[in-house]
Amino acid sequence: MNHGEENELTQTFDIQGGDFAHAGSVSTKIKEILKEVGIDPAVIRRASIVAYEAEMNVVMYAQKGTFTLRLTPGQIHFRIEDEGPGIPDIDLAMQEGFSTATEEMREMGFGAGMGLPNIKKNADRFLISSLVGRGTMLSVYIFLRPEENP
């Protein structure tokens, strides 16, 4: 199918590391957009969890980052890039329960080591790359046409 001429919506949001007061606002905006265009509620629920966990990772660990939503009739794509410490061992970070969260973050209910596994679980396609000392890039796809789900 030719997707080249299809309608597309791209929006980029900035995320400030350490700004817990506004944490979650990006995922709320994304959720609103998905509702307005009429995405299936079950898909919105998955996308909301992915967006929120990814946003929180930037808030908790990085200095700053950007969250790009690219929406086409075939898929929801999130690309989250941050400037931060990076992840030395991605396989380890992908394990449920593994966390480098501080005591304060845990007090606030974060850092149960479920963030990345949760994102992967709710995504149809999940890519992660990281450079220690530079930052992390996440690319997550949720497909809207079941037949395209590989």
Add this chain to the structure above:
Amino acid sequence: MSQYYYHSIRFDTEKCRGRMKCMRACPTKAIRVRNGKAMMIEERCIDCGECITVCPSGAIVPLTDPFGELTRFRHTVAIPSPALYAQFGREILPDKILAGLKKLGFDDAFDLAYTCGEVSFAIQEYLREYKGPKPLISNACPTVVRLIQVKYPDLIDLIIPINTPREIAAKEIKQKKSKQYGLAEKEIGAFYITPCPVKMISIKQPAEKGKSYLDGALAIADVYGPLLSAMEGVEKESYRRALESICILGIGWAMVGGICRTLRLRNSLAVSGLTEIIKVFDDIERGKLRNIDFVEAYSCTQGCVGGSLTVENIYSSYNKILKLIETLEFEKIKACPDIREVRKLYAQNYFFLERKIEPRPLTPLDEDLSQAIRKRREKEEIYESLPKIDCGACGSPDCLSFAEDVIMGKAQLTDCLFKVPQKFRELAEELIRLFDKSVLVNQFSRSPEKDDKYKKGKE
């Protein structure tokens, strides 16, 4: 997609002076001001009543029933919300209030707090067995149920399927009375004495699309005056004896936190006020509150005592209920249903909703996803060109809603005050262009003469 929704709120266009207070207060952005008059977008309204409270012109009218409705029935029963008990001084207890209601013309008055107590037990039973996704959400407030149907359709399965005390009580009363008096159930009128207009729609158009067992709702504000005089003649029970008839589990349903108090071993949250509820629901959507078992949410601040049709100051009435509970605790008075009886009824599905509540998400920007995405992008582009100060002068509640109204053809870009100078400039440019054109035309039209002159001159 268009569907008729019953609403318990009407806009009186004669009285409306277009002051936009309702439009700004509306939590679901369901109000627009067009041609100086407020109007409602029906699918967006969740009947919370915020607009009624803020309207300075008295142009927004809650639709509750007048007293005259009682004459339609052979036998009538008043079922007051426990919030009614909070409207009077500390000495006036439920027994006197119920007696007063009978003097007003009801054949009987029923204490709903007792049923609330039963339902509290039923919720406990349900939570004990429940293994699905959490938290479960209370359905006591019809506005909250509608908020979920409209704005959080993905949370619909979290609404607890236990029926509300008012419906259970009305059903029970009709069955009992019809046997007792040999009347048909439809000859018995069950009237809820309501603290808010939204209960009216939950009667006329229940969220689960079934039929309500209640026949109408009278506003506390309408009943208050007559009831106050009716109670004057009521003989007073001793304070202690009057206390002994109050169900401590149920009385708390009048205020936020009342249900949670009865679920002590559970990890529950109590929240009131729509802005706060929206924050909590956003967190639930993000999967943040999975460790919570139960959320009790009321659209009115402090719960039903804060309803727009109540009389007493919200904090005084909240305090009255709280003090009453403390007194009952101190005196060790329970007067509650027998939990073993409740368990029996529970096993017979007595407490369950008869139908499933379905979501009613807002109509998307377009039925076709591709077109919807295009419109959403255009909406963003328009929004980016707006001042983003949400002044509302255009008649839409904020710049983002205005951008959507323009995309959907329901408003003109030039309705924005800030677009007016730009429009002037465009008009001015258009005028200059026309002017230039006209000069050109003049030159042309004059040129033959010139040519003539020139020719003549040459000659």
